[in-house]
Amino acid sequence: MLKGFKDFLLRGNVVELAVAVVIGAAFTAVVTAFTDSFLTPLIGLVAGGGGMGGTVTVDGQVFAYGAFLSQVVTFVLTAAVVYFVVVVPLQEVAERRRRGVEAGPAAPTEAELLAEIRDLLRAQQGAPGGPGTPVR
16 A cells, blocks of 8 residues: 555656645745835835835725735736746647657557566566566
């Protein structure tokens, strides 16, 4: 049972997904720090809201529109980077494959598949002889 779990975790897609999540979280932290450190104070200067980054008070209720604007800019920056760094290159690779410029992953030949099936059957039956051993 643990071997199957280990195989699942070490499969390429799972590892790539984990790396993508970690990189995405780190990138989001960078963009958030940028908006908190530079954008919110800039909005505060322009809007006259001081350190709060743009607020309006109506009947004692504070509306922090500067914080909302900062989050909108954070979202737009994150989406732009994901689009230009991930989506556009993947679309270009897919287009090249459609045109035939870049070959996709090579499929195994029929002989390779049959040899693999033979070797798996031998391994299941406990028969001597490894890959490449002639069948009698």
